Amino acid sequence: MFVCICNAITDRQIQETVAAGASSLSDLQAQLGVATCCGCCSDLAASYLTGSSAQGQNTVTAGINVQS
Numbered sequence: 001m002f003v004c005i006c007n008a009i010t011d012r013q014i015q016e017t018v019a020a021g022a023s024s025l026s027d028l029q030a031q032l033g034v035a036t037c038c039g040c041c042s043d044l045a046a047s048y049l050t051g052s053s054a055q056g057q058n059t060v061t062a063g064i065n066v067q068s
Helices: 011-019 024-034 043-053
Strands: 003-004 058-061 062-068
Touching: 003 011, 003 043, 011 024, 011 043, 024 043
Parallel strands: none
Antiparallel strands: 058 062
16 A cells, blocks of 8 residues: 555565665655655655554554554
8 A cells, every 4th residue: 555655665665675774754854854844645645654563453444553
């Protein structure tokens, strides 16, 4: 799914970047360019950072945090 439409950044790209060590929105912005244009995706992009610590317990689907 596209998270950042302006820069064509997908959720998979964000997940891979977080898995590789990105720990802040600034890291994601520097490495991917996510949330650097209009900023509408910044909250969703940042949610992948907090979701990584509880991976397997929560899933982010279309910006909605769904507990499994």
